[in-house]
Amino acid sequence: MNIKGILRSTAAKIIAFAGIVGCFAAAVFIGENAIAGCGRDGMIYQFETDFSQSSYMAGQVNNTAVTLEAALEGGISRQEFEQQTRDFPGSYYGVMNGKVISNAELSDSATQNAAFYLIARPDDATQSNISWYYTPFGDEPIDDSFDDEPIDDSFDNEPTDEYNVRSNYPLGTVIRVCVTSEQAAQYQEIWSAQKNTFAHTIYIVLTLTAAALALFVYLLFVTGRRPEDEEMHLVTLDRLPVEGNVLLFWSVLGLAGGLNIALAAEIANGSSEMTFLLMPSVAFLTAAFAFALELTLSLVRIIKNRSFARQCWCVRFVRWCRRGVRESTRKLMHLLTHDYKTRNVLLLFFGYTVVLEFLAVVFGAAGVVFLGTGWFLAAGYFLARRIHGFERIVDALHRMRGGDMESRLTDMPEGVFAAMAEDINSLGDGMQAAVQNEIRAERMKTELITNVSHDLKTPLTSILSYADLLCQMELTPEEANDYAKIIHQKGLRLKNLTSDLFDISKVRSGVEQMNCERLDAATLVRQALAEQEKAIQTSGLALKVTLPEKELPIRADGRKMSRVLENLIGNCVKYSLHGTRVFISLAERDGQAVLEVKNTANYEMDFAPDEITERFVRGDAARSTEGSGLGLAIAKSYTEACGGAFEVTVDGDLFKVRIVFPVCTE
Template sequence: MGNTHYSNAFKTVAVLLQMVFLIIVIVVFSLLVNLFGRSMFTLSDVGTDSFFDSSYYTKVLSGQLVDLGNYLQFQGSREKSEKDTIKYKQYKMQFEGENSNLYYWYENGGNIRTNMEIEEKYQREYVLKYARELGSYLYYDDSRIYFEGNIKGKSYYFQRNILRLFQNSGENGGLIVAVDMHLPNDDEIKEAADIYYAYFPWVEISVFLGILSSMCFVLFIIYLTLATGRNDEDETIRLYRIDYLPMEILLAVFLIYISFLFAFCAKLGQKSWDIASSLILAGTLVFISDGVLLTLYLSLVRKIKADIFVSTSLLGWSVRTVKKRMRLQPYKRGTVIRMVFLVVVAFFFAEEAFGKGRWWGYVGLLAEIALVFTCTLSQENQRMEILSGITQITGGNMDYKFVESDYTGECRIMAERINNIGMGLSNAVEENLKSERLKTELITNVSHDIKTPLTSIINYVNLIKMENIQNEKIENYVDILEKKSMRLKQLTEDLMEVSKISSGNIELDMQQINMVELIYQTGGEFNEIFEEKGLTIITRLPKEPVMIFADGSRLWRVVQNLYNNAAKYALKDTRVYVELKVEEGWAEFSMKDISEQELETAPDDLSERFVRGDESRGTEGSGLGLSIARSLTNLMGGTFEIHLDGDLFTVSIVFPCIGFSAGT
């Protein structure tokens, strides 16, 4: 059982849920910021359910009192500018008629102004009673400097906005302001109340959801931090393509995105947004930002878990490169020291030239540039010469040597080491050739040494057979001796043939050969052998001659070896297919048979020396027949191929034709 809490399904759900909870947190935060920013909500409003008991109502009413004060001052002014006249008309539309839920009664110097439509509007006591009945009111008696009302902060707002109306009021100055709490008219107070009742009930729920969502978001981030890169099957940290990007690139993406986000938010901040639009916009930005930032964060976590944080960092690569360079040979450190020296001198000359305007600074800077250019060009030429020498060595010229005195610095050290490598390769090749020569000589000598006594053995066997042998057992022994001696003779001849091919001590008499005739002749020699084993030959040869350019005796040896191979290793009582076909100027001779034993060797290995003998010691094969056939075919300019399909063994040789017409 795997750890199902690390499954892809769990991780996908966790990603989606953390995104949902983060959106809730940000939307709640945005809602509270909007409410606080618009003074629609303060901490003192907690537990307050009525709009008329809230700080938002106090703020709205304060604005209304400012406008009312300006309106009353305009009423008492006889001369008004054009701008004041427009404002006056606006205030009149705001406070007169049926456009306002705010009612006022103002007395100053015996003059009474009011928008209350009551019969006793000139009697202060009745007006004050009416204001109290409306629900929310303020009353100020200037003669007694007396405040009364049920609006939060009434004294502060009267002092700030109303007292300036009573600078020359006389003895009976006073002001009564009342708001009908039923809000029958559509004005600014009614609009503020609608907004308040639309959003304020969500404040407490939003705070609770915000706290709960914050906790859930943190828990899911912790889970994703533990689960990312892991799976149910093993403990291997699985990485994605983004994880192999350098950390600096991911950091750059993060900074670019954050910069873009701040710039975008600043641009949006220049416009006025209602609360609903701002919440939708905040949720959308969080959705996009969470996808980007979570991807970068989880990639960072996987880098740390897989211990590739430093190895995939550009800074880490730079540090490793510097350390590696500093650990190199002394001449490398010397190169670094020279480079640092040249940079310091260049800065010095540049300061003298461009900073202080001294002529010798320009001269020194130009001289240093010329020196660096010359040295760089010389080093590049030396490197090109070394590359050319390496090309010659890899091309087989083992005797190529660099003149070490012609090189300097790193190039000289490379030339010395390449010379040593070339000398080692040359020695290895020479030793290998020497070893091959010794092997060839050994085979030749052994074959010659065996051939003389073997000839005597064969001759004596023939003499014995000429005697009148009456003992059947002895006659059987002589037959076995004859077969084994002939096999040994064939093996000796094969070894000498291999020796000649390996040493290149073989001469070819290339001439035009009729492949059809050669195959018929060879097949005729093996008819009796194939019949003894129950093999049926199916021959498919063209009716017309197929001429190729080859050594007749060597080609006959090749075809003979292929027939001999089929006779030895084909399954008894099966068919052997012999085919010669001509296609696009190439003559292809092939033989197919079913192998008596299971073939587990690769096709190319079957034509190596002694492979058949090694794996089938119970048969009469030596493992040299196919090897000799392949070598002779290649020497005569042909190609030799072996194909295996289960137990189906196919061998083919291909030669270019010399003028052909193939009909079947």
């Protein structure tokens, strides 16, 4: 058996599936076992980088300070305070209005030397080195009786001995809480041990996760495949609707995961009596994960079998609604605009009914039957012939619009339809002759330009070579050197013109081969700007370029689109008003990549936008600047040959080119 057969074998798939489930079970068990081990001493380590940032110790200090404040204000008794702070490892000292609660004599300096401390006074900002704390002595006064006392203005000038001017708390009120390094040593030791445990656990869990992901990727490729063929083989579970698959996935995995997380949280909070549920919980979560994994692989097989839309009720319902609306709209529009027989028959019967009503009143029942029948037969025959002739004319016009100029209308009913048919036949003959003449003229023009361009290349190459040699020599008289340079410059211009003529002739005649591929439009613009950087810097123009940060893919010929951008930027450099700004923007709009180039012209633009893209048409009617009038024609031809749209807009002195390509989604 070859390697592909081994990889697609049932045994290999079972081993991979069991490996993923085993890695998951091992990761969950190791993680929860680590949580259970730390839960016996309490979760002191909470993923801090250093023990000095310990949230656990900060909570101890903060809770003691809050409880001490409540005891000083009389909110709880001293016994309740001692009961709530019996596990506090540090020292505290609080005094208010002569009432002192402490387990040690603490000064500010001694408190501030501790590893964790908090000092709070009502008339000063709280001092602390813990990561978070609740500020004691809030805005509420401890005695509301002062609100009804008359205000003594002398109080503002001189504080009394009993109260501080900045608060309603008595002078000398202070809370000091601290934990020294010696007192926190046992917690630091536990913190370090828990940190090492979690680091080791995370390393193992990440290793197991990487292994499970590798096996999962392998299963994604081989699920549904067999060694003997390339067909997609489904199983019974794959017949389940997509919605049922997703619902089962989240129900089973969500229930098992929720129960497991709740149990882990209880164990982490010190509920050691629930540790016996750890193994059953891991087993239940593993079974749920295995079932969810199989549901995921079933969904992958459905997608690979291209039956996702067929098995998804939501997609089927949306398609059914869309198909019904489209079909109803089509039938209604066809009835109103195309089905002339149906519409006219309805009108005929409506008229027939009106006539019958009229005859019934005038002649009675016998006359209604006789005259009504004759009216219906005559009207039906006349209308049927006219409808048939009208439909033939409409059909002929449709064929002519589609390019069929050779079809002719014969045996038409006498009258207006026969005359219309004769006119349509004459129109077809004239259009066919005109099209043939235009095609012949265009072909001759293209062949002429192509042949002339090709024939000019050889003498031009010789002229340029000899002119270049003359430019390198010291000629006499001195004016000869200038003449040689002029010959070389004009020869280069003629060579570029010949090359442009050759290029546009090829693309207009359909001979040019387009190698369209997936390209990043933003990268194309950046490359074009980099190639024209020197010309832009010497032009005195300011470029404002707006490009998307992410990739904007299109399908086009990279070489041809580079030529398009080169022509557009070159036109901006040559024909923009000195000192103005040129705006180049690229963005995605409604699924299309839109490139816009805008500049202010240095001449009066009195031409139509659709004329400027024709061959040899220049915006500078005086033709006082260099240029052949082929740049925009080549740019438009290349853009349309690659499947894009090229549009020119003129607004006063503002010249704007807009190129649109569909965004490539493959």
